[in-house]
Amino acid sequence: MTLTRAKISWRTIVSRMGLFSLIWWVLTNGAGSSWWIGVPAVLLAVAVSIALVPPAPWVWSELLRFVPFFLLRSLIGGVDVAWRAFHPGVPIAPDLCIYPMRLPPGLPQVFMVNTVSLLPGTLSVGLDQSVLKVHVLDSRKDFLAELEAVEQSVARIFGASLEVSEGRE
Amino acid sequence: MQTLYLALALFLLVNLGAGMWRIFRGPTAADRMLSAQLFGTTAVAVLLLLAQTKENTALLDVALVFALLAAVTAVAFVRRAWTDQEVDHDSE
Amino acid sequence: MLQWALDALLGLGLLWLAWCALMSPNLLKAIVLFVAFGLLMALAWVRLDAPDIALAEAAIGAGLTGALLLAALARLRFAYADEETVGSPAQEEAKVRFPQWLPAVPLLLVVAGLGYVVLSLPPYATGLSTEVTANLESSGVSNPVTAVLLNFRGYDTLLELVVLLVALLGVWSLDGLALGRETAPGPVLDTLSRFLTPVFILVAAYLLWVGAHAPGGAFQAGSVLGAAGVLLLLAGWRFRAGLTELPLRLVLVAGPGAFVIVALVTMLMEGQLLEYSPEQASILILFLETTATFSIGATLAALFFGGRPQDDKEHT
Amino acid sequence: MIPSDYLSVALLIAGAIFFLAGTLGLLRFPDVYTRLHALTKADNVGLGLIVMGLVVQAESWAAVGKLLLIWVLVLLAGASVAHLVARGALQRGIRLWKR
Numbered sequence: 194m195t196l197t198r199a200k201i202s203w204r205t206i207v208s209r210m211g212l213f214s215l216i217w218w219v220l221t222n223g224a225g226s227s228w229w230i231g232v233p234a235v236l237l238a239v240a241v242s243i244a245l246v247p248p249a250p251w252v253w254s255e256l257l258r259f260v261p262f263f264l265l266r267s268l269i270g271g272v273d274v275a276w277r278a279f280h281p282g283v284p285i286a287p288d289l290c291i292y293p294m295r296l297p298p299g300l301p302q303v304f305m306v307n308t309v310s311l312l313p314g315t316l317s318v319g320l321d322q323s324v325l326k327v328h329v330l331d332s333r334k335d336f337l338a339e340l341e342a343v344e345q346s347v348a349r350i351f352g353a354s355l356e357v358s359e360g361r362e
Numbered sequence: 363m364q365t366l367y368l369a370l371a372l373f374l375l376v377n378l379g380a381g382m383w384r385i386f387r388g389p390t391a392a393d394r395m396l397s398a399q400l401f402g403t404t405a406v407a408v409l410l411l412l413a414q415t416k417e418n419t420a421l422l423d424v425a426l427v428f429a430l431l432a433a434v435t436a437v438a439f440v441r442r443a444w445t446d447q448e449v450d451h452d453s454e
Numbered sequence: 455m456l457q458w459a460l461d462a463l464l465g466l467g468l469l470w471l472a473w474c475a476l477m478s479p480n481l482l483k484a485i486v487l488f489v490a491f492g493l494l495m496a497l498a499w500v501r502l503d504a505p506d507i508a509l510a511e512a513a514i515g516a517g518l519t520g521a522l523l524l525a526a527l528a529r530l531r532f533a534y535a536d537e538e539t540v541g542s543p544a545q546e547e548a549k550v551r552f553p554q555w556l557p558a559v560p561l562l563l564v565v566a567g568l569g570y571v572v573l574s575l576p577p578y579a580t581g582l583s584t585e586v587t588a589n590l591e592s593s594g595v596s597n598p599v600t601a602v603l604l605n606f607r608g609y610d611t612l613l614e615l616v617v618l619l620v621a622l623l624g625v626w627s628l629d630g631l632a633l634g635r636e637t638a639p640g641p642v643l644d645t646l647s648r649f650l651t652p653v654f655i656l657v658a659a660y661l662l663w664v665g666a667h668a669p670g671g672a673f674q675a676g677s678v679l680g681a682a683g684v685l686l687l688l689a690g691w692r693f694r695a696g697l698t699e700l701p702l703r704l705v706l707v708a709g710p711g712a713f714v715i716v717a718l719v720t721m722l723m724e725g726q727l728l729e730y731s732p733e734q735a736s737i738l739i740l741f742l743e744t745t746a747t748f749s750i751g752a753t754l755a756a757l758f759f760g761g762r763p764q765d766d767k768e769h770t
Numbered sequence: 771m772i773p774s775d776y777l778s779v780a781l782l783i784a785g786a787i788f789f790l791a792g793t794l795g796l797l798r799f800p801d802v803y804t805r806l807h808a809l810t811k812a813d814n815v816g817l818g819l820i821v822m823g824l825v826v827q828a829e830s831w832a833a834v835g836k837l838l839l840i841w842v843l844v845l846l847a848g849a850s851v852a853h854l855v856a857r858g859a860l861q862r863g864i865r866l867w868k869r
Contacts, residue, residue, distance in 0.1 A: 213656060219835030220426075220660040222419065227663050230740075234659030238652040245648040264818075271815025274808050275791030278798060286869045287804055303645040307849040311814060316807050318856035320641060328803045328856060328866065363771075366779060368456040370786050370820075375463050375497075377786075381793040384805075385486050386474075392802045392859050394486045396809055398520075399851060400796060403813040404789060405493045405516075406844060407820050410837070411782075412500050414824060420505040420669040422836050423661070424496060424512050427678065429840045430650070430657060431517025433847035434681045434688075435489055437643060438521035440854045441636075441688045442528035443482060444862070640857060646850040653843070 205248040206239060213238045249300050255349040262346065263308065266339075270313035277330065288332035289318070292325045292340050295355040296348060305347045312339060364415055371411045378404045395439045402432030464498045481530075485523045492516035506599045506669040509661075513677035521684050522758055529760065594735025596667040603671065604739045608728035611672075612717065615710040615746060618753050622706065626762045639690045647689035654682035662747055666736070672709075672743040676750025683755025702752065709749025713742055774826050781823030788816030801867035802859050810852040814845055 213235045221227040277285055296302050302325075306317045309327060315336055319326035329336050348355050381404075384397040406425045413421035471494060475487035492515035499508035586598050586606065593601035603611050658678040665671030693702075716738060717728050724731065730738050771779075795808020821841045828834045 213652065215835075216653070216656050216839065217660070219832050219839055220656065221663065222830065222832040222836075227660075230659055230663040234656055237659075238655045241655060242648075242652040245651055267811070268815055268818075270811045271788055271791075274795060274811045275788055275815075278791045278795035278808055278812065283798055283800075285799070285804060287801075287866060288868065289866060299641070300645065303641050306642055306853055307846070310810060310849045310852045311845070313811075314807070316803060316810070316856055317853050318803065318860050320853075320857075326860070328807075330804060330807050363775065363779075365456060366782065368460060370782055372456060372460050372463065373786050374789055375460065375467070377789050377793050379463075379467065381796055382490070384796055385483060385490070388483075390802055390859070390864055391482050392855050392864070393805065394483055395855065396796060396802070396805055398486045398489050399848075400793065400809055400813065401490050401493045402516075403792075403817055403844060403848070405497060406840060407785070407789065407817050408497055409500065410820060410824055410840070412497070414827070416500075416503075418505060419833070420509070420664075421500055422833075422840070423664065423669065424500065424505060424508050426657065426836070426840050426843070427509060427512045427661075427674070428493070428496070428516065429843040429847065430654060430678065431513065431681050432844075433646070433650075433851055434517055434685050435520035435524070436847075436851040437646075437685060437688050437854065438524040440851075440858045441639070441643075443485070443524035443531075444858055445531060637861075640854070642850050642853050642857075646846065649846070650843075 201243055201248060206243065209239050209242055210235060213242075247300075250352050252350055252352050255346070259346050259350055263311075266313065267311045270311060273313040274330065285330050286332050288329055290327050290329055290332070290336070292327055292337075294323045294325050294344065296323075296344060297351075297353050298323060301347055301351045301353055304350070305343060308343055308347070309340065312343065315340070367411045367415045371408045371415075374404050374408050374411075391439075391444055395436060398439075399432065399436055402428060402435075406432075461501055464494060464501060468494055468498060481527055485520065485527060488523065489516060489520040492519065506597075506671075509669045509674050510677075513674045513681075517681055518677050518684065518754055518758075521681075521688075525758055525760065592732040592735070594730065594732065594737075594739050595665075597665060597669070597671075599669070600665050600671050600739070604742060605728075605730060605735060608713075608742075609717070611746075612710065612713040612728070614673075615713060615749065618750065619706060619710055622753050622756055625757060625760065628761075636690065639688070643689050647685045647691070650685060651682050654678055654685075658682075658747060658751070662743055665743065666740070672746035673750060675743075675747040677754060679747060679751025680754025680758070683751060684758045687755065687759055702756070705748055705752045706756065707749070709742075709746035712745040716742060778823045778826040781819050781826065785816045785819030785823060788812045788819060792816060802864060803856055803866050806852050806856055810848050814848050817841060817844055 214231075217227070217231045217235055221231065277283060294302055294305065296305055302320065302323065306320050306325065309315050309317045309325070314330040314334060316328040316330075317325055318328045325340075327336070327340065344355065347353075378401060381397055381400045384400075385394050388394055406428050409421050409425035409428065413419065413425065468491065471487055471491040475484045475491060478484040478487060492511060496508045496511040496516060499505070499511055583598070586602060589606070590596065590598060590601055593605045595601050595605070658675040661670040661675040661678060662672065663670070665675070720729050721727050789812070792809050792812035795812060796805050799805045799808055818841055821837045825834050825837055828837065
């Protein structure tokens with residue numbers, strides 16, 4: 194539970210305020226009279242989130258580029274697993290594989306762990322000191338390329354460079 | 363359209379009933395918990411469909427609360443009720 | 455036709471789940487079945503056109519009760535860890551001393567009483583909904599359920615809050631069972647709890663606001679807030695020692711306390727307990743609901759935590 | 771029916787089929803890890819398709835937002851819970867099924 198005291202910039206506060214206000218607007222169906230409670234609620238949520246979630250240097254354009262990739266891949270993941278469930282022979286060949294992550298620890302790693310669980314044929318079953326344990330549904334398929342692609346995208350989203358952290362050992 | 367929503371809700375409920383088999387079958391505690399997860403996701407889907415049939419946006423809020431709280435039960439299981447060794451007392 | 459099939463499936467499923475949950479010798483299975491029962495029950499309330507109760511059931515029945523029961527199961531297992539869980543001598547003895555048919559007697563009495571009440575009801579009754587609708591204007595809110603709960607029958611809600619507080623006092627007065635050692639939550643759970651907490655706060659505030667004119671209200675909002683607390687506790691979060699003493703207790707009594715004060719003031723000013731003048735009703739109800747939300751959330755999270763927070767020594 | 775209705779119908783039915791696949795996987799797959807694959811991925815895609823089917827019909831942007839918010843929450847919770855359960859199973863020594 195170590196919380197790194199990163200500097201909290203105005204940009205973080207304003208962007209979170211914007212995000213939570215958007216959620217509030219969505220929840221209340223845009224009712225103008227709701228801001229009586231909405232403003233204190235959004236402020237409280239921003240205060241709590243500042244205390245809980247350390248500011249992350251998102252690169253918004255990369256995040257937006259990631260969304261269609263993720264949607265498509267998770268759709269394929271659903272189709273893939275559905276096909277295996279419907280198939281009379283249950284064509285699976287599960288195995289456990291180890292993937293040493295080059296991403297910095299914290300949010301980037303968690304982001305990748307969660308993404309991996311929704312991609313075709315992979316499920317993250319453990320994260321220990323940057324080593325990701327992945328359960329694969331079909332070990333005959335080339336899942337390493339996929340994992341690397343995901344890692345690259347996540348690195349771009351968080352503005353992290355994989356090459357620099359490669360020499361961390 | 364109304365008929366379709368209801369038919370799909372019914373289909374999802376039957377599907378849910380089939381998934382219940384896992385609660386009884388196990389074999390591990392985690393397998394039983396998976397059924398509860400299935401319940402959560404399916405209940406959200408059924409609520410969304412019913413919200414459309416009744417034209418009642420309050421049902422979307424029910425679905426929202428489900429979506430938020432389903433995780434809490436599962437986390438409580440993983441963090442609290444899951445014993446270290448997998449022993450199953452019942453042999454049905 | 456389809457509606458019939460849906461309702462029949464829901465009804466039969468509920469009965470079946472209730473039976474299985476009651477008869478299961480495996481407690482974990484019983485809890486999972488109970489959670490499933492809660493989810494199905496919420497759907498049944500939706501079909502019965504009672505979204506208010508569906509929302510409460512979703513928040514309390516399917517969400518928090520499951521977590522509470524699972525935590526209780528963990529403590530039970532820990533308490534009996536040295537004995538054999540099944541068929542321990544103590545349990546066998548208890549079985550002999552306590553005949554299994556004994557609970558059936560009060561149960562049958564209750565059933566007989568309920569049956570008598572149901573049979574003695576007048577065959578045609580309009581209920582109170584017309585009166586509620588007629589007086590809705592003066593209640594300060596436009597959701598009839600909230601109007602009943604916080605205005606027409608405010609004392610019901612006041613007593614419910616007190617019951618919740620008494621439940622917590624009961625738990626606190628019991629000898630707190632220490633939990634077993636807790637493993638590290640891992641970064642995924644840690645991140646999940648951090649990300650979800652602000653969303654829980656927003657949703658709780660939303661339910662509080664929407665309660666004035668649509669399904670929602672303090673109990674639903676409070677349980678969403680309580681769930682946030684439960685999630686943080688599960689992720690290994692503990693408040694600093696100073697905060698769990700007086701500040702926590704103040705939050706716990708704020709809801710019922712505010713209610714009692716309002717009740718007394720209204721009695722002095724209007725001559726009747728919890729009788730608000732129509733002009734002030736809206737703001738008073740909002741005030742009561744807000745304090746109640748915080749109290750309910752804190753109480754539920756504290757209930758989940760179990761023993762008194764300051765007894766918890768093993769955590770850092 | 772207007773054209774968007776056909777799209778909506780197709781999406782809704784496809785979503786239901788994914789839910790069926792999730793249940794089939796839950797019942798047919800051999801161990802808890804493989805069942806997690808089925809449940810997490812198929813049900814999330816199923817719910818996503820149902821949400822999209824309803825988004826096509828939605829009357830306001832706020833309603834669209836609420837549907838998407840529900841889906842994102844289920845996605846986040848589903849992925850995290852799947853990881854937690856799998857991690858717990860591995861820590862508790864539940865062996866994985868191999869062909």
